Amino acid sequence: MKRYALRQLVQLAVVIVGISMLAFAILHVIGDPVTLLLPQNAGKEEYARYYKLLGLDQPVYVQYWKFASRAVQGDFGKSWYTDTPAFKLVIERMPPTLYLTFAGLGMALLISLPMGILAALKRHSLVDNLCTVFAVAGQAMPLFWLGIMLIIIFAVRLKMLPASGYGTWQHFLMPAFTLGAFLAPITMRLVRSGVIEVMSTDYIKTARAKGVAEWMVVAKHAFRNACIPVITVLGLQFGQLLGGAVVTETVFAWPGVATLTVDSIRNQDFPVVQCAVVLLALIIVAINFVVDMVVGYIDPRIRVGT
Amino acid sequence: MRRILAISFALLFVVGLGLVPPASAQTREETLIYSLQSDIDNWDPPNSVLREAIILGYHVFDHLAVRDLKTRKVGPNLALSWKPIDDTTWEVKLRQGVKFHDGTPFTAKDVKATFDRVLDPAKKMTARGNHAKIKTVEIVDDHTVRFKTDGPYPLFVERLTAQVMQSEKVIREKGHDFMQENPIGTGPYKLVKWSRKQEHLLVRNDDYWGAKPAFKYVKVRIIPEKATEIAELLSGGVDIIKAIPPDQMDVINKSGSARTATSPILRTAMLQLDQAARSGPNPFTDKRVRQAANLAVDTDAIIKHVLNGLGDRVATGINPMAFGWDANLKPYKQDLAQAKKLLAEAGFPNGVDIVFHEGPPIVEPAIQQTNDAIVADMAKAGFRVKRNFIGDNTVLVARIKDGKAGSMFNWSWGYYSVFDADAILHDVFKCGENYSYYCNPALDDLIFQGRSTLDAKKRAETYVKAQQLLFDDAAYLYKWGLRGVWGISNRVEYQAPADEVDRMFTVTPRKK
Numbered sequence: 001m002k003r004y005a006l007r008q009l010v011q012l013a014v015v016i017v018g019i020s021m022l023a024f025a026i027l028h029v030i031g032d033p034v035t036l037l038l039p040q041n042a043g044k045e046e047y048a049r050y051y052k053l054l055g056l057d058q059p060v061y062v063q064y065w066k067f068a069s070r071a072v073q074g075d076f077g078k079s080w081y082t083d084t085p086a087f088k089l090v091i092e093r094m095p096p097t098l099y100l101t102f103a104g105l106g107m108a109l110l111i112s113l114p115m116g117i118l119a120a121l122k123r124h125s126l127v128d129n130l131c132t133v134f135a136v137a138g139q140a141m142p143l144f145w146l147g148i149m150l151i152i153i154f155a156v157r158l159k160m161l162p163a164s165g166y167g168t169w170q171h172f173l174m175p176a177f178t179l180g181a182f183l184a185p186i187t188m189r190l191v192r193s194g195v196i197e198v199m200s201t202d203y204i205k206t207a208r209a210k211g212v213a214e215w216m217v218v219a220k221h222a223f224r225n226a227c228i229p230v231i232t233v234l235g236l237q238f239g240q241l242l243g244g245a246v247v248t249e250t251v252f253a254w255p256g257v258a259t260l261t262v263d264s265i266r267n268q269d270f271p272v273v274q275c276a277v278v279l280l281a282l283i284i285v286a287i288n289f290v291v292d293m294v295v296g297y298i299d300p301r302i303r304v305g306t
Numbered sequence: 307m308r309r310i311l312a313i314s315f316a317l318l319f320v321v322g323l324g325l326v327p328p329a330s331a332q333t334r335e336e337t338l339i340y341s342l343q344s345d346i347d348n349w350d351p352p353n354s355v356l357r358e359a360i361i362l363g364y365h366v367f368d369h370l371a372v373r374d375l376k377t378r379k380v381g382p383n384l385a386l387s388w389k390p391i392d393d394t395t396w397e398v399k400l401r402q403g404v405k406f407h408d409g410t411p412f413t414a415k416d417v418k419a420t421f422d423r424v425l426d427p428a429k430k431m432t433a434r435g436n437h438a439k440i441k442t443v444e445i446v447d448d449h450t451v452r453f454k455t456d457g458p459y460p461l462f463v464e465r466l467t468a469q470v471m472q473s474e475k476v477i478r479e480k481g482h483d484f485m486q487e488n489p490i491g492t493g494p495y496k497l498v499k500w501s502r503k504q505e506h507l508l509v510r511n512d513d514y515w516g517a518k519p520a521f522k523y524v525k526v527r528i529i530p531e532k533a534t535e536i537a538e539l540l541s542g543g544v545d546i547i548k549a550i551p552p553d554q555m556d557v558i559n560k561s562g563s564a565r566t567a568t569s570p571i572l573r574t575a576m577l578q579l580d581q582a583a584r585s586g587p588n589p590f591t592d593k594r595v596r597q598a599a600n601l602a603v604d605t606d607a608i609i610k611h612v613l614n615g616l617g618d619r620v621a622t623g624i625n626p627m628a629f630g631w632d633a634n635l636k637p638y639k640q641d642l643a644q645a646k647k648l649l650a651e652a653g654f655p656n657g658v659d660i661v662f663h664e665g666p667p668i669v670e671p672a673i674q675q676t677n678d679a680i681v682a683d684m685a686k687a688g689f690r691v692k693r694n695f696i697g698d699n700t701v702l703v704a705r706i707k708d709g710k711a712g713s714m715f716n717w718s719w720g721y722y723s724v725f726d727a728d729a730i731l732h733d734v735f736k737c738g739e740n741y742s743y744y745c746n747p748a749l750d751d752l753i754f755q756g757r758s759t760l761d762a763k764k765r766a767e768t769y770v771k772a773q774q775l776l777f778d779d780a781a782y783l784y785k786w787g788l789r790g791v792w793g794i795s796n797r798v799e800y801q802a803p804a805d806e807v808d809r810m811f812t813v814t815p816r817k818k
Contacts, residue, residue: 081704082347082502083486092502148533155541156561163537164529166504253529255504267701 001296008292012285019281023274024067028060067274076275079264086271090257090279096166097256098283100179100248101241103172105234107180108187115184116191117218123196131188138185143178143244147251150174164253175252182244183237190233194226201225228299235291239284332507338521338798340810341535341544344668344699345503345528348486351470352424352433355703355741357669357720361808365508365524366407367470367491370398370417371463375803378627378725380463384412384471384492393458393760398466400449404515406473407496414445419474421453429482435733435740436468436722439757458760461726468722494519494811503528508810519811530697532667539564539793546800548808550791551672552614564795569802570618571790572725574625575670575718577662577680577783578711582737582745588713589660594652596780599714600638601645602687608679609786613672617786622776623719623730625787627804630727630756630769635777637784645687657688664695665702665716669806671791673716680783707740717741718788723805727769728757735781744781 034050051057055066070076076086119131154174155163161170198204199222207217245258257276264272296302342358351363370385388398404412421443424431439459444452455462476490489497494516495508506526510519527544529535536554538544540561550558555566579590579599589595609617618626621635649658662681667673681691694712696702705711719741721729731753737745752772756765792802800813 081701089502148537151534151537151541155543156537159541163541163543164531164534165527165543250531251534253504253527253531253534255501259530260503263698266696267698269701 004296005293008289012289015285016282019285020068020071020278021064023071023277023281024064026274026277027270071274071278076278077271079272080269081267086275089260089272090275093255093257093260094279096254097242097245097249097258099172100175100245100254100256101238103176104179104183104241104244104248105238107176108183109234111180111184112187112191116188117195117223119188119192120195120199121218128192131192135185135189138181141181143182143247144251146181147174147178147248150178151251164251166254171252175248175254178251179241179244179248183234183241186237187230187234190230191226194229195222198222198225224298228295231291231295231298235288238287242280242284332523332525336521337523337525338546338810338813339525339527339544340546340808341527341529341538342668343528343530343532343535343549344666347700349489349497349500350482350485352420352431352472353486355432355707356700357806360720360723362506362526363470363489364493364807364809365495365811366489366493366497367472368404368493369467369470370400371466373467373723373725373805375801375805378804380467385466388463388466390760391452394455396453396455396459396462397446398451398453400451401515402449404492405513406476406492407490407511408473408476410473410475412471412473412492413448414451415448415474416471417451418443418445419477420469420472423472423477424469432740433469433722436465436724457758460757460760460762460765461724461728464724464726464729468724495524517811520814521810524810536793539795542795542797545795545798546808546810546813547793548790549667549669549671550793551667551675552612552616552791553672555614555791558793562796564793567792567794567800567802568616568789569792569804570627571720571788571804571806572625572627572723573669573718573720573788573790573806574620574623574730575617575716575785575788576623577714577785578706578717578734578743579780579782580711580713580743581781582743584709584743585712589652589654589658590713592652593779594648595654595658596783598645598648598652598687599684599689599783600780601641601648602689603638603680603683603783604640605637605785606639608676612675612679613786616671616789616791618789620784620787622773622784623734623782624727624769624773625721625730627787628721628725628727628729629762630766630772632770632773635770635773638777638780640683642687649688654688657690659690659692660684660714661712662691662693663702663705663712663715664693666695666697666699668699669720670716670718670788676785677716706743711743714783717782720806723807725805727772728753731769731772732757735776746775746779746781749775749781 034047034054034056055063074087078084079086079089082089115131115134119128122128151163151174154161161173165171204217204221207221242258245256246262248254249256249259257280261273261276264276344358346356346359346362347354351359351367368384370383371380372383373379374381384401384404385398386401388396391397400414400417406412421437421440423429424433424437425440439455439457440453441456442454444454446452453462470491472485473490476485487500494511494514496511498507498509500506505528508524510522529538532551535544535547536558539547539558540563542563550566558564558566579596580588581590581596583591606619609615609619619637620626621637624631664677665673681693684691706715706717719730719734733739734741735744735749736742736753737747737750749772752768752775756768756772759765790802790806794800797816798813799816803809
């Protein structure tokens with residue numbers, strides 16, 4: 001397990017360096033950043049001064065080295081629009097997005113696990129068909145629309161929950177459900193097919209032959225094995241979930257980093273974009289590392305075989 | 307391994323709980339909640355052009371003079387009286403016994419420091435253009451100041467409503483950077499906390515010299531999505547919102563929990579065309595192309611059908627409520643044949659490609675729908691419009707200011723709530739100004755003449771000429787004077803303001 005972890009860590013380091021290079025390149029692929037910063041009628045001296053100020057007069061590898069060494073210390077420069085350190089802006093907005101994505105993940109599991117298992121055990125029944133309908137509807141429903149519908153029902157009509165904002169546990173319910181509904185269908189289908197596959201294997205038959213109670217067979221033997229692809233997919237989907245968070249954050253006026261990132265891209269506020277890309281990528285990489293570890297732990301074949 | 311995983315998840319959960327902010331301490335009963343779709347860029351009103359900054363500025367700071375919303379006349383505030391000593395000197399008497407939030411008394415020193423800071427070219431303050439006619443501010447005694455102006459300055463008193471009074475001590479000791487996030491004024495509310503792009507919490511200034519606000523707290527929430535904002539109003543999460551799209555008015559009025567109020571406001575909407583080529587060469591440098599654009603659009607139909615009549619047609623950028631408006635000048639009427647002919651004459655017989663930077667619906671209700679209609683009309687005349695949406699108003703404003711807004715963009719001007727033609731002509735039509743994409747020395751002369759005499763009749767005549775020139779030259783694509791639509795919760799009483807400055811300190815609980 002230790003060797004497996006070490007190997008994963010090395011891969012992780014390579015990925016992080018790659019991401020930092022990509023983030024650095026953002027500034028350079030869009031053309032001349034100084035043109036964006038300076039007014040149309042700026043003179044040559046002003047251009048020269050800005051090149052020097054941004055360090056753009058130096059060779060690319062020097063620029064990258066400076067960028068990377070400053071980034072390690074959390075210094076991504078100042079936002080071009082608010083004159084605030086990009087790191088401060090991104091870090092302030094990071095917790096709400098992380099809470100939201102984790103809550104969304106939790107909500108997705110809460111919906112998809114029981115439904116997936118039930119659909120697998122009652123294959124081709126009415127329950128299974130209803131679950132399929134749910135999956136199709138969940139995938140087809142735009143997040144934006146679902147969010148607004150929830151607000152109309154639970155805030156405007158029933159006055160049970162706050163329509164938007166951030167601060168209390170009640171504020172979490174609708175955004176988390178919206179985001180969860182986005183991830184639940186695919187997870188549910190995976191759980192279903194995983195359980196179906198596992199239920200026909202020899203060790204399940206053995207367990208049943210030993211006289212183990214059916215719920216124990218499902219919970220302990222079948223479910224644990226059916227979990228492996230689910231956990232892997234959840235790790236991969238985490239990035240997707242952050243994408244979904246953009247819409248969810250906008251609808252629910254959630255002060256998160258996802259909207260900040262998209263706004264900054266739209267505004268060509270590159271220090272903020274770079275900082276957000278690096279930090280979000282780090283989180284996704286870290287989560288995938290944890291997923292690899294968990295999968296390796298559950299399934300010894302993976303840590304030995306690779 | 308199992309244990310480590312369990313402990314890590316437990317730790318993560320506990321840390322997570324710790325980071326969730328605690329529920330607010332104010333009760334809903336004593337809190338008034340107002341929402342905006344876009345946040346301010348700073349808490350230093352003379353350093354911002356945003357309407358939101360002007361509005362929030364009114365709550366924490368005071369002005370020397372303010373407008374009476376019923377009579378629309380300017381009356382005393384921190385200044386008790388003013389009088390011209392000669393053609394270029396105004397003497398202003400100040401109110402005594404006023405204190406800043408930090409306890410420092412308000413005196414003539416603060417007035418001088420405020421204007422000195424705004425007028426210093428090195429500081430590059432946004433409001434500088436508003437007061438450029440003021441040459442110096444002299445302290446006569448603790449509560450009297452004299453303003454020396456560069457020639458006669460007819461807008462002097464109007465402009466006193468557009469400048470917040472800041473503290474000399476703060477300017478000197480704390481400085482510019484501090485002032486961007488820490489407003490210390492003499493106003494009815496004090497800022498408790500600003501969570502950027504999320505909310506502002508204000509608490510009543512119990513030492514306020516004027517009428518005490520009814521609500522102890524004002525929370526200003528930033529809700530970017532209009533549908534969510536309306537849902538918050540209907541569910542009681544927000545008390546006052548503005549810029550309601552006309553098609554949503556019925557929903558609010560029939561809800562039983564809120565109502566709408568409308569008022570013509572001092573704001574004119576336009577599509578600015580880059581006649582001055584600030585963003586580089588473009589087809590709108592040719593007068594015929596600008597005229598074709600104005601002739602292409604059926605503006606009357608848009609006001610009637612898209613805005614449900616909530617707009618006042620204008621022939622130029624001058625608002626019907628502003629001093630100097632020419633009621634006799636008739637606006638452009640749609641004439642597609644003439645528009646096509648003009649385009650062909652300008653060298654575009656097969657149509658012309660245009661980039662259009664669109665803004666968010668922050669101050670202009672239904673901006674997207676009206677843009678759709680305008681673009682569709684322009685297409686009929688041969689304009690192939692490529693639309694580029696800029697969702698963040700602060701960014702659109704920054705681009706416009708830097709001369710990077712492109713050949714055509716959404717813009718509307720609220721006159722800094724100064725009810726005079728000069729308040730738009732100087733800032734939006736004069737050569738070389740930050741928000742002007744038009745340059746015509748003949749117009750500049752008229753603008754100069756208009757602001758250099760105290761004779762109201764002469765000024766009005768000058769502005770008639772200026773409007774004729776702007777109409778003939780089709781400086782921009784003229785749209786309409788806006789009518790504001792507010793959503794007001796049934797738990798409060800509020801009067802929609804014609805100067806577009808929401809004043810939460812005038813809101814009172816509704817009698818049951």
